[in-house]
Amino acid sequence: MITGTPKPIEEILEMLEPYDNIIVAGCFGCVTVCRVGGDKEVQVLSSTLRLAREAAGRKIEIKEVCLERQCDPEYLEPMRPYIEDYQAVLSIACGAGIQFMAEKFTKSPLLPGINTGFLGVTERQGEWTERCQGCGDCVLHLTGGICPVTRCAKSIFHGPCGGSVQGTCEVDKEVKCGWQLIIDRLVTLDQMDNYGKLKPYKGWDSSRDGGPRRIIREDMV
Amino acid sequence: MLPCTGRIDESLLLKAFENGADGVMVIGCLEGDCHYVNGNIRARARVERVYNILEQINIGPERIRMYNLSAGEGAKFAAFTSEFVTRVEELGPSPINLARSNGPKESEQEVQAT
Amino acid sequence: MKAGSNLERVLEAGHFAVTAECGPPRGADGDKVLKKAELVKGNVDACNVTDNQTSVVRMSSVAGCMLVKQTGTEPLLQMVVRDRNRIALQSDLLGAAALGVRNLLCLSGDHQKFGDDPQAKNVFDIDSIQLIHLVKTMRDEGVFPSGDKLEGAPKFYIGCAINPFADPFEIRVPRFKLKIEAGADFVQTQCIYNMDKFKRFMEEAKKEGLHERTKILAGVTPLKSAGMAKFMNRMVAGIEIPEEFIKRIADEPKEKQAAKGIEMCIEQIQEIKEMEGIAGVHVMAIEWEEKLNEIVGGAGLLPRPMVEQ
Numbered sequence: 072m073i074t075g076t077p078k079p080i081e082e083i084l085e086m087l088e089p090y091d092n093i094i095v096a097g098c099f100g101c102v103t104v105c106r107v108g109g110d111k112e113v114q115v116l117s118s119t120l121r122l123a124r125e126a127a128g129r130k131i132e133i134k135e136v137c138l139e140r141q142c143d144p145e146y147l148e149p150m151r152p153y154i155e156d157y158q159a160v161l162s163i164a165c166g167a168g169i170q171f172m173a174e175k176f177t178k179s180p181l182l183p184g185i186n187t188g189f190l191g192v193t194e195r196q197g198e199w200t201e202r203c204q205g206c207g208d209c210v211l212h213l214t215g216g217i218c219p220v221t222r223c224a225k226s227i228f229h230g231p232c233g234g235s236v237q238g239t240c241e242v243d244k245e246v247k248c249g250w251q252l253i254i255d256r257l258v259t260l261d262q263m264d265n266y267g268k269l270k271p272y273k274g275w276d277s278s279r280d281g282g283p284r285r286i287i288r289e290d291m292v
Numbered sequence: 293m294l295p296c297t298g299r300i301d302e303s304l305l306l307k308a309f310e311n312g313a314d315g316v317m318v319i320g321c322l323e324g325d326c327h328y329v330n331g332n333i334r335a336r337a338r339v340e341r342v343y344n345i346l347e348q349i350n351i352g353p354e355r356i357r358m359y360n361l362s363a364g365e366g367a368k369f370a371a372f373t374s375e376f377v378t379r380v381e382e383l384g385p386s387p388i389n390l391a392r393s394n395g396p397k398e399s400e401q402e403v404q405a406t
Numbered sequence: 407m408k409a410g411s412n413l414e415r416v417l418e419a420g421h422f423a424v425t426a427e428c429g430p431p432r433g434a435d436g437d438k439v440l441k442k443a444e445l446v447k448g449n450v451d452a453c454n455v456t457d458n459q460t461s462v463v464r465m466s467s468v469a470g471c472m473l474v475k476q477t478g479t480e481p482l483l484q485m486v487v488r489d490r491n492r493i494a495l496q497s498d499l500l501g502a503a504a505l506g507v508r509n510l511l512c513l514s515g516d517h518q519k520f521g522d523d524p525q526a527k528n529v530f531d532i533d534s535i536q537l538i539h540l541v542k543t544m545r546d547e548g549v550f551p552s553g554d555k556l557e558g559a560p561k562f563y564i565g566c567a568i569n570p571f572a573d574p575f576e577i578r579v580p581r582f583k584l585k586i587e588a589g590a591d592f593v594q595t596q597c598i599y600n601m602d603k604f605k606r607f608m609e610e611a612k613k614e615g616l617h618e619r620t621k622i623l624a625g626v627t628p629l630k631s632a633g634m635a636k637f638m639n640r641m642v643a644g645i646e647i648p649e650e651f652i653k654r655i656a657d658e659p660k661e662k663q664a665a666k667g668i669e670m671c672i673e674q675i676q677e678i679k680e681m682e683g684i685a686g687v688h689v690m691a692i693e694w695e696e697k698l699n700e701i702v703g704g705a706g707l708l709p710r711p712m713v714e715q
Contacts, residue, residue, distance in 0.1 A: 080348045111301065115345070118306035123349035126387035224517055225488070227533035229584055231577070232514045233569040233596065233644045241643045242517050254577055267580055269539065269588055272492065272532045272551065 072101035073165040074188035074199045075108065077116075083161065084123055086182045087131065090158040094150075095120070095184070096172070097137035098164035105199055107185050108163035110137035116163065116184060141168025147175045154179050207277030207284065213265050215256030220273070222249025228270040297321075297358075298331020305342045309351065312389060315380035317373065318358040325362065332360065351387055355380060408545065408591060409563040411508035412480040413452040415713040416686075417592065417621045422679055423686030424707050425482060425594065425623060426698055427454035428474060430465035439465070439473040445695040447479050449702045451710055452509050454594075454688070457484040461521025468498060471507050482565070483507045486515025491531040492540065496550065499541060503560030510562040511594065512537040535588045538566055542589030564589055569596035570607035572644040579610040586620050593620055594688040597627040599647040601677065608683055617683030624678045627690045628671035628701060631663045632656035668701055675705040 087093065095117045102108030117133045124131040134157060139146040141164035154160065154176050162169040163184040173181040189201040204221045211218060220226045224234075224242040230250030234241025238251045257263050275281070294300060297320035308316045318339050320332035339358040347353040357379075359372045384390075407414060416423050426446050431438035439455075446453045455470035471481035483502050490498065499510070514534045518526045532540065540551055541564050548559040566585045570578055585593070598604045604624070611617060629635045635652045638645050651670070658666045675687050687707075691698050702708055 080345070111303065114303035115301075115306060118303055118310055119345050119349060122306065122309055122351055122388060125391050126349065126351060128391050225514055225528070225530045225533070227514060227530060229533055229535040229581065231572070231574070231581075232534075233567070233572045234517065235573050236643050237573050242519050248573075251574060254574060263580075266577075267584065269535070269584060272536050272540075275531065 072104050072191065072193075073167070074105045074191045075102055075165060075185040076188060077107055077112075077163075077185055078183065080119060080123065083116075083120065083182075083184055087120065087124075087159075087161065090131070091129070092132035092134075092157050093182075094134045094136060094154065094157045094160045096141065096150075096160055096162045096164065098139075098141045098162075098168050099137060100140045100142065100164070100168070102164055102168075102185065103137075105193070108165070110135075112163055113137050116161075138164075141165075142171055144171075144175065147172055150176065204278070206273075206275070207281075208274060210270075213270075214253045215260055215262065215265075217249060217253045217256055219249055219253065222247075222252060224249075228273060296326070296328050296331040297335035298326070298328055300335050300338060302338050302342050302345070305339070305356065306345065309346075309355070309386060309388060312392075313355075314383070314386045314389060315355045315357075315376060317376050318356070319369070319372070320358065320360050322360050322362050352383060355383060355386060409508045409561040410715065411452065411563045412713070413482065413509050414563040414591070415715070416451045416711055419711070419713045421711045421713070422707065423621070423623060424450045424702055424710065425452050425454060425686065425688045426450045426695070427456060427688075427690050428470065428695070429456045429459060429693070430467065430470035432462070432464055434465065436465075436469075436473050439470050440477055442695050443474045443477040443479055446474075446698060447477055448710065449698045449708065450479065450689075451686075452480040452482040454482045454484055454511060457486045457513070457515070458489065458521070459484075460516050461488070461518045461523070461526075463522055468502050468505070468507070471502065472505055475506060480509065481507055482509035482511060484511045484513060485537070486513045487530055487532055487534055487537055488515030488518065488528055491529050492551070495532070495537060495540065496544070499544065499560050499562070500556075500558075503562065504558075508561060508563055509565065510541060511565040511567060512541065512590075513567055534566065535585055538564055538585060538588040538590050546589075563591050565592045565594060566590040567596065568593050569644045570598070570604050571596060571600065571646050575603075575607075578607060579614060579616070582611060582616060583614055586616055590620055592623060592685070594623045595625040596644055597625045597690055598674070598678075599645070599651050601674070603646075605681070608681065612683050617685075621685035622683060623686040623688045624681075624684050625688045625690060626671055626674050626678070627692060628694065628697065629655055629663075629667035630694065631660070631667070668697055668704070671701055672704040675701070675707070679705070 095113050097108050097110050097113035113135045117135045120131060121133060155178060159180040159182055161182045161184045162172055166187040169181055169183050190203040191199045191201045194200055201221055206220050219228055223230050224240050225232060231248050235248040235251055238248055240246040240248045257266055297318060305316055318335060320335050323332055326332045336358055339356060342356055343353045357376060361369055428442045453474050455467045455474055457467040458464055467484050471483050474481040512534045518524060518528050541562055543551055544556060545559050545562055548556050568582050632652055632655045635647050635655060639647045655663050655666050678684050678687055689701055
């Protein structure tokens, strides 16, 4: 899922400075699962903002909504009739959802209420870790199901580097060395032959370096 | 009516302040004694989160507090309540109520669950 | 000859080679490099110039190489893939070759987290092993990796680094082999203190015949004090200094620890010299270049041989 973290209340209050009536919009997708942008978070954030603003002597009116998804046009449409009744929208969906809403409703200022994180997994309640950078050219079949691009701090293709110490990365003792994980897994799978092969330079053009990406599935258009 | 403090979530507690509470007391069963296994433990975590929110927005974190009691501890309940009310009276009206500028109000609310 | 550098000629002639290193300064003062290079001169066959080591910003290694070259010592350009994408790598390689640099060491580079700009964006477009392959392609085939013909191929004697002590130990020889297959002509190792473990590593490497496919220069660093030994053990990833090694220095009074460190470094070089499959020594006297003459001379490696082109 796409993960994220709440922006500090102070930062949000600063963004809201020009406004007196806004929409706080959540999303029932990824951000609900990682507990940063669902309907519950909409309620808590809205209450918090109302309290903070009223205590500061300047009330704010908030409409609380939570959309099925902010990244699909059909779920945004229901906002059209009322969105311009409000001065701005504070969205706590991921960056994709926020931008899509901004595109669809060009007259409404869109404010981000969270910092979007990464494509990750839930290790346990309250802990998420990164797994995929969406580089557009998956090699997991060669690397024991562990991604060198994401799990290695240097994204190298022939690791581990000299900074691997007892299975941890030089960058952070709490982070496992991706290449140690790959090698352990290749040994388990009896696939160490894969390790001994020189790998071609990665084509980053399928990654973000090629510019904003687009997928067109002719079979589905 | 709440069946268990485990049903209380952060938004409900914040709503109490929005509705004019100067302080909120959450009273749950004794830890380890929850009828629903760990409802009161969850409540404690949520109260802590609200505590942090109130601190961040300068409402005063000490306006919320969780107590644990068994149903048979009437005297203790009275003592805790008096203690908390005294504490909140010392703090005075919440900044929300001050802003609403109707002067100080007697408006402690208690969300109680057993 | 692949590149015709002095280092290559010395090694190919079968001499036991000596290299050292110069760290460029944290500023634009070129005299700092010239002073260090004067201390290195005559004691080595080539001198490494480090490339923003530990991600701390320093004068560029290409510029440092030119300053070293001015003093009459052959430079060895270190190049990390942390800060340059493949476009910048190729371009800098062509520039360095045009300026007469003939030796190259291909490295990953420490993560930027350790330097003065931990918020910098890292590159790692290709990794250090792919850099070896890239340089070899340019040198031997006279083409860019894209296939286009070069107007003059860069003639580099290509090196890589290996750390025989990094984890996991069992992958060290296979990874070394990958570097040779990518095209490494020579290798400089991380500083060695644990000779037993290094010997075990060499036995494994020799089983694969790796010492015959590349020139192995064993890395040593003289210890200035017992404190430095303990610090390196604790703080530097992939360095392990055995307790008995530290004890020999720690047993000396403070003022004699530096001399002991040099004596032990000389001993180590002499031991390394006798090992089968070792072609030379890389003396990393960190900010202690003035002792290089004493160390190399003490190990009986002076004067350095002159090998005709």
